[in-house]
Amino acid sequence: MSAMGTGARRRHDDTPDTTADFERLAALSKGPERDALAERLVGAWLPMAHRLARRYRNRGENLEDLEQVAALGLVKAVDRYDPGRGGAFQAYAIPTIVGELKRYFRDCAWDLHVPRRVQELRNRVRATIQYLAATEGTDRSPTVAQVARAADMTEEDVLTGMEAIDSFRSLSLDAELAGADDGYSLADTLGRPETRYDTVIARESVKPCLNRLPEREQHILYLRFFQDMTQAGIAEELGISQMHVSRLISRSCARIRAQVDSPVERLQSASASR
Numbered sequence: 001m002s003a004m005g006t007g008a009r010r011r012h013d014d015t016p017d018t019t020a021d022f023e024r025l026a027a028l029s030k031g032p033e034r035d036a037l038a039e040r041l042v043g044a045w046l047p048m049a050h051r052l053a054r055r056y057r058n059r060g061e062n063l064e065d066l067e068q069v070a071a072l073g074l075v076k077a078v079d080r081y082d083p084g085r086g087g088a089f090q091a092y093a094i095p096t097i098v099g100e101l102k103r104y105f106r107d108c109a110w111d112l113h114v115p116r117r118v119q120e121l122r123n124r125v126r127a128t129i130q131y132l133a134a135t136e137g138t139d140r141s142p143t144v145a146q147v148a149r150a151a152d153m154t155e156e157d158v159l160t161g162m163e164a165i166d167s168f169r170s171l172s173l174d175a176e177l178a179g180a181d182d183g184y185s186l187a188d189t190l191g192r193p194e195t196r197y198d199t200v201i202a203r204e205s206v207k208p209c210l211n212r213l214p215e216r217e218q219h220i221l222y223l224r225f226f227q228d229m230t231q232a233g234i235a236e237e238l239g240i241s242q243m244h245v246s247r248l249i250s251r252s253c254a255r256i257r258a259q260v261d262s263p264v265e266r267l268q269s270a271s272a273s274r
Contacts, residue, residue, distance in 0.1 A: 014047035049074040073100030125161030209256040
């Protein structure tokens with residue numbers, strides 16, 4: 001009978017004695033028989049992997065996701081473990097599984113990309129705050145100086161770690177603001193592009209150029225673009241031909257455009273607007 005089913009239990013009920021099975025696994029060549037035995041070993045040690053995953057369940061991640069990550073670490077441990085080196089599988093597997101879980105939190109669990117050094121500062125600060133809360137017996141949060149002394153860190157590093165504590169999860173822009181009774185969301189606090197700014201800039205740029213046009217041409221442009229009169233209507237009102245009105249409008253617009261595009265004109269307009 002396999003040692004997997006009859007071995008004595010050790011510290012935990014989820015740490016079976018599979019020494020004989022690992023020795024057999026190490027002697028097998030790659031193939032269906034070895035794969036089947038490896039799968040049985042993973043199944044036997046899976047409760048231990050899940051126990052390790054539960055240590056991290058209060059860090060904001062779904063427990064099922066953590067158990068899958070721990071299972072992946074277990075598969076790697078079963079595949080790489082060498083019983084010929086004399087160490088127990090449990091002693092080899094636990095660091096492998098825990099390392100996989102920590103790597104998951106470092107690389108995959110953050111909503112925002114945070115450098116590894118900042119993540120490590122965050123973990124040290126978080127652990128120190130929890131330690132101080134437990135030993136000081138007070139509900140007040142420790143100061144930056146207290147955390148720095150307890151963790152042997154600089155206050156600057158403590159502040160960086162504290163900022164990272166709030167960076168693990170990001171808020172949706174649709175999230176309602178705390179204390180808002182009217183559904184006011186985070187998105188409502190953000191600025192939006194104002195399309196009329198371009199209109200204001202264009203108007204202020206053109207204004208001094210318009211003032212330098214002859215009075216009749218100013219009047220024609222006013223009738224055409226502000227009173228929305230047709231060229232024929234303007235021609236009838238001024239007693240000139242429609243062709244002449246068209247030429248005056250084209251000439252005036254070309255002159256204004258050339259002046260607005262001139263660097264000197266732009267500098268003068270900017271000075272006049274101050």
